Amino acid sequence: MIPADIGLIGLAVMGQNLVLNMNDHGFKVAVYNRTTAKIDEFLQGPAHETNIIGAHSLAQLVAALKTPRLIILMVKAGNAVDEMIKNLLPHLQPGDVIIDGGNSHYTDTNRRTDMLTSQGILYVGTGISGGEEGARMGPSIMPGGNPQAWPLVKPIFQAIAAKVNDEPCCQWVGNQGAGHYVKMVHNGIEYGDMQLIAEAYQLLREGLGLTVAELQQLFADWNRGVLESYLIEITSHIFTLKDTEGSPLLDKILDSAGQKGTGKWTGIEALNLGIPLTLITEAVFARSLSALKTERQTMANLFPKAESTFQDPRPVGVAAIHEALYAAKIISYAQGYLLMQTAAKEYGWHLNYGDIALMWRGGCIIRSKFLDNIKQAFTNQPTLENLLLDNFFATALKYSEAGWRKAVILGIELGIPTPALSSALAFYDGYRQESSSANLIQAQRDYFGAHTYERTDRPRGEFFHTDWTGHGGKVASTVYQV
Secondary structure (H helix, E strand, O other): OOEEEEEEEEHHHHHHHHHHHHHOOOOOEEEEEEOOHHHHHHOOOOOOOOEEEEOHHHHHHHHHOOOEEEEEOOOOOOHHHHHHHHHHHHHHOOOOOEEOOOOOOOHHHHHHHHHOOOOOOEEHHHHHHEEEEEEEEEEEEEEEEOOHHHHHHHHHHHHOOEEEEEEEEEEEEEEEOOOHHHHHHHHHHHHHHHHHHHHHHHHHHHHHHHHHHHHHHHHHHHHHOOOOOOHHHHHHHHHHOOOOOEHHHHHHHHOOOOOOOOOHHHHHHHHOOOOOHHHHHHHHHHHHHHHHHHHHHHHHHOOOOOOOOOOOOHHHHHHHHHHHHHHHHHHHHHHOOOHHHHHHHHHHHOHHHHHHHHHHHOOOOOOOOHHHHHHHHHHHHHOOOHHHHHHHHHHHHHHHHHHHHHHHHHHHHOOOOOOOHHHHHHHHHHHOOOOHHHHHHOOOOOOOOOOOOOOOOOOOOOEEEEOOOOOOOOOOOOOOOO
C-alpha cells in the first residue's frame, strides 16, 4: 500500500473537513480518532470513495505514513494535546513532525516546541481560522514553531489554504508560539468586530427603528463598500432567515453570548504587556454582561429607560453609525497590531505584519477588503509603529470622526450601550492627547505611596519625590514599570 502523505488525529467537524480538503488537493491522508467508531462512520460517510485511510490505533496511524511523518492534532486545547503527544512519542523518530491545529495558548506551544526539539521531533503550532466552511474549502493558516518543519508542511498547508489573487493565505509566522499568538490576536479582533456589528445593529433597530428587512438591505449595501467583510456578509444573511411561524429567527435567539476563551487570552496578554487593548477587552466583557440575563431582566424593571430627547434621529443616524463602525474597526486592528508588535519585541519574534494581513484576507472569520489596506500600509513602511500613522487610515479616521461621535452620543441619549464603539473613541481621543490627566495620577501615587514622578522641565528618566504633607520624609519607592 502506498503510504499516506500526512496523518490527522481528531475527527470532529474541523478535523473531518481538513481531511476532505487535503484529499481534494491530491494528498493521501490517514486518520485516527480516540473513539474508533467515528473512524468507520467517517470512512463510510463523507470519506466514502476517497483515498483516505483509517487507523484504529496510533501505531497503525504512524505505520501508514511516509517519512518524515507529518501528524496533525485536531484535539481540544490543553491537557488533551499533551496527552496525545505523550502517547505518540514512542512511535516516532527524529525528524518527524507534530502539528497542533487547535486553539492552544501560545505559552503551551512555546513549551512543547522546546521540549520536542530536545527529542529531535519538529513541532508546529498553527492557528487555523475559517470554521467548518473554511476548513473544507480553504482556511487561513498561521503556522509557527520549529522553522525546520516549514519546508515539510508548506506544500500541503499552502495547497489547502484559501487563495486571494492566487496567493495562499498561509505563510510562516515565526518561532515557537508565534503562529498561535497571531491566531489569538485574530480571535480577539473577531470578538471586537462582532461586538461592533452588534452595537451598530442595536442602534439601528432599537434606536432608529429599522425593520429586519431594512437591516438586511442596509447590511447588503454596506458589504459593497468600505465595510465589505465576511461578518457583514453573514449578518445580512442572518436577517433573511425566518422561523416556522414566519418571524425573524434572530428575534427568537436568546441574547446571552457564549465564548471559548481566546478573546479573554488576548485581553490578559495585553494587560501583561501593558498595551491598551480597550476595544477587544470591552467586547469580552460585553459577552460576560450578556450572560447575566436574569440580573439584566431585574435591572430593566428596576431602572427603566428615560424618555429620549431625540425627535427623529433616523436621517443622520444611519450614516453616523456606518462611520462609527468603520472608524472603530480601524481602532480594533490598530490595537491588535500594536499588541503583536510589542509581543514580537518582548519574545524575540520576527513577524511580517504585511504577510499577516495577507493571511487574514481569505478563509478566516475576520477576512475583509480592509486587510488589503493594512498590507499596503506595511509595504509602504515596514517599520510602521502604528496603523493610525498610515495616511490611508489617518484620513479615514478624520473623515469618520464626526459621525462616530454622533453615533456614540445617540447611544448615550437612547440608553443603548456601545462599549466597543465608545472605548474605541476614548482610545482615539486619549492616543492623540499631547497632554493628559495622568500627571494628577502620578501626583496622587507619589502623595500616598512615594512612587515618584518625572517632570516636564527635566529630561525623561529622572524621577522626583515630593514630601506633600511635610512629614513624609525624603525616601521614595523603587521605580519600576509593569
